[in-house]
Amino acid sequence: xxxxxxQIEGLSKRFGGIIASNNVSLDIAxxxxxxxxxxxxxxxxxxxxxxxxxxxxxxxxxxxxxxxxTQTPPFRRSLLGLARSFQIxxxxxxxTVLDNVALAVQAHAGHSFRxxxxxxxxxxxxEPARAALARxxxxxxxxxxxxxxxxxxxxxxxxxMALATRPRMLLLxxxxxxxxxxxxxxxVTTLRELKKDYTILxxxxxxxxVFALADRISVxxxxxxxxxxxPDEIRNNAEVKQAYLGDETRVxxx
Amino acid sequence: xxxxxxxxxxxxxxxxxxxxxxxxxxxxxxxxFVMILVTRILILAIAAVSLNxxxxxxxxxxxxxxxxxxxxxxxxxxxxxxxxxSGFIQWPLAIIICGIVALIIGMLSLRTRGVxxxxxxxxxxxxxxxxxxxxxxxxxxxxxTIYRRSQFAGLLNLSSKVVFYYVCLALxxxxxxxxxxxxxxxFGMAIRGARSNERRMRAIGFPTFRYRLxxxxxxxxxxxxxxxxxxxxxxxxxxxxxxWTRSGDLxxxxxxxxxxxxxxxxxxxxxxxxxxxxxxxxxEYWQIILGxxxxxxxxxxxxxxxxxxxxxxxx
Numbered sequence: 001x002x003x004x005x006x007q008i009e010g011l012s013k014r015f016g017g018i019i020a021s022n023n024v025s026l027d028i029a030x031x032x033x034x035x036x037x038x039x040x041x042x043x044x045x046x047x048x049x050x051x052x053x054x055x056x057x058x059x060x061x062x063x064x065x066x067x068x069x070t071q072t073p074p075f076r077r078s079l080l081g082l083a084r085s086f087q088i089x090x091x092x093x094x095x096t097v098l099d100n101v102a103l104a105v106q107a108h109a110g111h112s113f114r115x116x117x118x119x120x121x122x123x124x125x126x127e128p129a130r131a132a133l134a135r136x137x138x139x140x141x142x143x144x145x146x147x148x149x150x151x152x153x154x155x156x157x158x159x160x161m162a163l164a165t166r167p168r169m170l171l172l173x174x175x176x177x178x179x180x181x182x183x184x185x186x187x188v189t190t191l192r193e194l195k196k197d198y199t200i201l202x203x204x205x206x207x208x209x210v211f212a213l214a215d216r217i218s219v220x221x222x223x224x225x226x227x228x229x230x231p232d233e234i235r236n237n238a239e240v241k242q243a244y245l246g247d248e249t250r251v252x253x254x
Numbered sequence: 255x256x257x258x259x260x261x262x263x264x265x266x267x268x269x270x271x272x273x274x275x276x277x278x279x280x281x282x283x284x285x286x287f288v289m290i291l292v293t294r295i296l297i298l299a300i301a302a303v304s305l306n307x308x309x310x311x312x313x314x315x316x317x318x319x320x321x322x323x324x325x326x327x328x329x330x331x332x333x334x335x336x337x338x339x340s341g342f343i344q345w346p347l348a349i350i351i352c353g354i355v356a357l358i359i360g361m362l363s364l365r366t367r368g369v370x371x372x373x374x375x376x377x378x379x380x381x382x383x384x385x386x387x388x389x390x391x392x393x394x395x396x397x398x399t400i401y402r403r404s405q406f407a408g409l410l411n412l413s414s415k416v417v418f419y420y421v422c423l424a425l426x427x428x429x430x431x432x433x434x435x436x437x438x439x440x441f442g443m444a445i446r447g448a449r450s451n452e453r454r455m456r457a458i459g460f461p462t463f464r465y466r467l468x469x470x471x472x473x474x475x476x477x478x479x480x481x482x483x484x485x486x487x488x489x490x491x492x493x494x495x496x497x498w499t500r501s502g503d504l505x506x507x508x509x510x511x512x513x514x515x516x517x518x519x520x521x522x523x524x525x526x527x528x529x530x531x532x533x534x535x536x537x538e539y540w541q542i543i544l545g546x547x548x549x550x551x552x553x554x555x556x557x558x559x560x561x562x563x564x565x566x567x568x569x
Contacts, residue, residue: 074456075456075457075459075462078457078459083458084457086457091454092447092450092454093450093451094450095447102443103443103458104458107455112443112465113441113465115435115436115441116435116436118435119438119440161458162458164458
């Protein structure tokens, strides 16, 4: 098997007495859609923050494409091809939709010490931005001010911005959070398309979406990975059932 | 591209025509009072436009911007005192030294955010203020009289109030053009993005610190030029030019006129200085009238006076 694209080795993060990540190790292969599930407070967001560089782990290593990025700042990880979406929508509310995505394109189009030419007339930025918007199905909203859009559209925009950075891998932190069933279903379709082209790490509460999309699933409980496997293995894993799914047949935290 | 006949464009056009004809008016009435007042407005408008670049577009609320007015002024004053009256040396040096000082202040203060940034820029400005007060060779607290305005080898005679007026007007126009191009360039989009959501900017791959720092330096340099003009205008420079209340005045101009709009700071400078002139003729306590007026603008017109003219907040 080829070297995994993302390697997480013995990652630990403590906040005072709380261990948010406890010796987490995961390998994510190129082309894989790997989902991470776990109850609230399991440390999923902490793990993502260490992968994006917003938090530095107390121990362990993160390797991306064979390069150790444990100490690499967030902007450089993005430049290496590791893109993310945020659990709580994080966009530029006072700019237009196209501006938002064009900024993501611009970040990867060399330095921005260009003071004279108008960025909004720059087709080298606008065209790839439009393509990314089309990819997530956000069409005809180019000039809308982001702050005035619906929650579902914000979630689509999040992903379009990640795509616009031409990443090798997507870290999607609960992309379905707060979405209605129709919107979720549409996003599942989008993600199924994206899966063909990108390696994806998906953190998600929506079990239907996870089991529909994931190649492999890891279950995180109290900061520890208690199981990693194919969807069927996870569904039938006794420890997972006990720790996470509990006695109820369906659990939804969304 | 056609220019729409919006209230704002009408006001801007009338303002430009009005500003260009101020010296004609002065010659007609045979009194320079208005022209001297408007010269001061033009110079402080340059400073306000530069503050708006970092504050309105970049979200960096500096409470020490007047320091660059003072430094620019002192460069002119000290060089004139030491027998170097050439504007070709004075003005570029004022700009360069302000750039270096802005680089140092920016490198330290841009690591902080919000109120801390306001306080640290204020602290730096106060330090520079006290440096000015301790320059005993150059008048210390009493300031330094400048006996000769900057010399431009016979090309420009700044001793002529009319020539100086048009130089200030041209430099204001140039500053507005420069800021307009900057804020709409790739650099400008990076700056606006960093104001809007810095965490997101880093996540999509922007090293935001270096862009914010360069923006801070550019604003400092433009304000340094305004300082050089101000020293020539008053033919005097003293630490009072960089007192924190001067920095406050610049902030008021930007907020009053409209943060993050191209012409807002110019309108703000105009309105503030004209009000100051008119109200201080009425009463010694003119700030009692100015205060509530400013409150009303902040509370009811978030885009400032420019926002009222446009009818919405102008990006």
